[in-house]
Amino acid sequence: MLADQFIEGARSTGNEVEKIALAGKNIQFCKGCLACQKLGRCVISDDVNDIMDKVLEADVVCWATPIYYYEMSGQMKTLIDRMNAMYPKGYRFRDVYLLSTATEGGHWQFLGWSDGPTETPRQILVTSDTAIVALFEWVADSTQGINDILSSDIKVYSLGGRIVVEGADGETVHIFDMMGRTIHNEALPTGVYMVKVGEHPSRKIVIR
Numbered sequence: 001m002l003a004d005q006f007i008e009g010a011r012s013t014g015n016e017v018e019k020i021a022l023a024g025k026n027i028q029f030c031k032g033c034l035a036c037q038k039l040g041r042c043v044i045s046d047d048v049n050d051i052m053d054k055v056l057e058a059d060v061v062c063w064a065t066p067i068y069y070y071e072m073s074g075q076m077k078t079l080i081d082r083m084n085a086m087y088p089k090g091y092r093f094r095d096v097y098l099l100s101t102a103t104e105g106g107h108w109q110f111l112g113w114s115d116g117p118t119e120t121p122r123q124i125l126v127t128s129d130t131a132i133v134a135l136f137e138w139v140a141d142s143t144q145g146i147n148d149i150l151s152s153d154i155k156v157y158s159l160g161g162r163i164v165v166e167g168a169d170g171e172t173v174h175i176f177d178m179m180g181r182t183i184h185n186e187a188l189p190t191g192v193y194m195v196k197v198g199e200h201p202s203r204k205i206v207i208r
Contacts (some may be wrong), residue, residue, distance in 0.1 A: 002099045002103055003064035010060075020051055022075040036085030048082045055083065058089045064099040069178060069192050069204075074098065120164035156195050158207050161187055165196060 007017045026046040035043050038205060042048055043046055065072040153167040163185050165173050174196040175183045188207050196202045 002101055003062070006064070006099060008099075018054065020054065020072070022079060025051070025075070028076050028084065030084070031079040034084075035089055040085055040089055042082055042085050044082070048079060049079060051079065051084075052083050055093070056089060058093050059130055059177060060095045060097070060111060061093045062099060066101055081133050108192040128207055154197055154200065156197065156203050158205050161189075161207060163188065163193065163205050163207075165195065165197060170199050171200075176202075 003019070007019055010017050028044050028046050031045065042052075059156055063072075063076060065076045068074070070078070086093070119203055154171070155164075155166045157164055175185055176194045176196070177183050178192055178194075190207055191208065193205050194202045195205055
């Protein structure tokens, strides 16, 4: 949604904008061969070279990503690694923007932009000192401390350095760290964990 608002604002001032969604793209991992520094293109045959050609001709580049485990999405990070071929080339853009969103235990509701109401068309002269801030309002979930709900009967949340699972009688509960290792639920250190209850989808729990 934040990216779409950015696009709407850019188009309203007469700019041509292309949105490239990475979901469904074939983006393989960088091999670290550095052949791209001589060839100007990556030797891997996937979608990256086509994306890079478009980025090379852009006047402005804006990256938009949700925050997954305190970092940009894996697809975006891999794409950035692979675009190392642009380094020796004459790319046009000099302005790069990053839009990111993260939420936990609630959600943010978009209110508008700092320079005026969203519904009011306006023209903005963008300079190196320009800063336009997206305004959001925090809307707390009604769970009051419960991080994730698997169903109406099963609840998973953190309490005192442990992960608590309620209403999962007869269900198998597994806890994994971010390396995929099985963790015993006792005095867990600060970090992010995945909880798998029976056949329900895995849920993320943060121990602070």
